[in-house]
Amino acid sequence: MLDLISITSLPVFLLIFVRVLAFFVTMPLFSYRTVPLPFKIGFSFFLAMIMFYTVDASQLVVDEMYIFLIVKEVLVGVLIGLISFIIVSAIQVAGGFIDFQMGFAIANVVDPQTGAQSPLTGQYLYMIALLFLLAVDGHHLIIDGIFNSYRFIPLETFIPFQNNSIAEFVITAFNSMFIIAFQIAIPIVGCLFLVDVALGIIARTVPQMNVFVVGLPLKILVSFLAILVFLALYVTLARNLFTAMFETMRGLMQLFGGA
Structure with missing residues (x-):
C-alpha cells in the first residue's frame, strides 16, 4: 500500500476519500441502510484509490488551511448527494398525493432503506424507479458524476458560499421536484377526482345509497386500474426525473466551482 500511495501524497488521497465517502452517505441507492457500512467504506x-491517479493535485498546498479543505470536501460530497436525493424524493411526494386521494394516507409503511415512513404507493413507485435506474446503468452515471x-x-479551491446563485439554484431544484411529483401523480389523482x-352526483340523485361505503372500495379499484394504465407513462417520467437529477448535480457542482 505504501508503494501505491506514498506518505507525501497521503493528504491528497485523504481529501479524495473524504469527498467520495461523504457523497455515498447521502446519495440515493448507495446511502440506504440495506447497504452495509463496511461496504460503503x-x-x-x-x-x-482509483481516482487518486487521475485527479490533478499539483496546486494543492498542505498548510494550516488543510483542515478546512477536509471540511469543504465533506460539504461538497454531502450537498451534491443531498440535492440528488431531494430530486428523487419527488416519487415519495407523488405517492403521498396518490395515497391521500385513495384513502391509504393512514397506512404508511416504514421504509427499510431510509428508516422513515413512506406512503404505500410512493414506495411501490420508488422501487420501480430504482430498478429502472439499475437497468439503464444509472448507478455508473452516479459514480461518473462524483468523478467529474x-x-x-x-481540491485546492473553496466553495463561494457568498454567491446568492447557490441559494437560488437550490430553490429552483425544490420547485422542479414538486413539479415532477405533480406530473407523476396527476393522472391517478385526476381519475380519483x-x-x-x-x-357526489350519485349522492344527490340517489340519497338512499351510502356513498361512503361504496366510495372507498371504488376509489381503490379505480386507482389500481389507473396505475396499471399509466405505468408506461410513469417510466417516461422516471427517466425525466433521473435526467433532472443528473443535471441538478452538474449545475450545483458548477456553482460550487465558481462557474
Missing part, C-alpha cells in the same frame, strides 16, 4: 476507499466533480471543484365528482 471499502467501496469508497478503492474508488478513491473534480473538474468543476478542484372524477370518481369523487361521480359519487
Whole structure:
C-alpha cells in the first residue's frame, strides 16, 4: 500500500476519500441502510484509490488551511448527494398525493432503506424507479458524476458560499421536484377526482345509497386500474426525473466551482 500511495501524497488521497465517502452517505441507492457500512467504506476507499491517479493535485498546498479543505470536501460530497436525493424524493411526494386521494394516507409503511415512513404507493413507485435506474446503468452515471466533480471543484479551491446563485439554484431544484411529483401523480389523482365528482352526483340523485361505503372500495379499484394504465407513462417520467437529477448535480457542482 505504501508503494501505491506514498506518505507525501497521503493528504491528497485523504481529501479524495473524504469527498467520495461523504457523497455515498447521502446519495440515493448507495446511502440506504440495506447497504452495509463496511461496504460503503471499502467501496469508497478503492474508488478513491482509483481516482487518486487521475485527479490533478499539483496546486494543492498542505498548510494550516488543510483542515478546512477536509471540511469543504465533506460539504461538497454531502450537498451534491443531498440535492440528488431531494430530486428523487419527488416519487415519495407523488405517492403521498396518490395515497391521500385513495384513502391509504393512514397506512404508511416504514421504509427499510431510509428508516422513515413512506406512503404505500410512493414506495411501490420508488422501487420501480430504482430498478429502472439499475437497468439503464444509472448507478455508473452516479459514480461518473462524483468523478467529474473534480473538474468543476478542484481540491485546492473553496466553495463561494457568498454567491446568492447557490441559494437560488437550490430553490429552483425544490420547485422542479414538486413539479415532477405533480406530473407523476396527476393522472391517478385526476381519475380519483372524477370518481369523487361521480359519487357526489350519485349522492344527490340517489340519497338512499351510502356513498361512503361504496366510495372507498371504488376509489381503490379505480386507482389500481389507473396505475396499471399509466405505468408506461410513469417510466417516461422516471427517466425525466433521473435526467433532472443528473443535471441538478452538474449545475450545483458548477456553482460550487465558481462557474
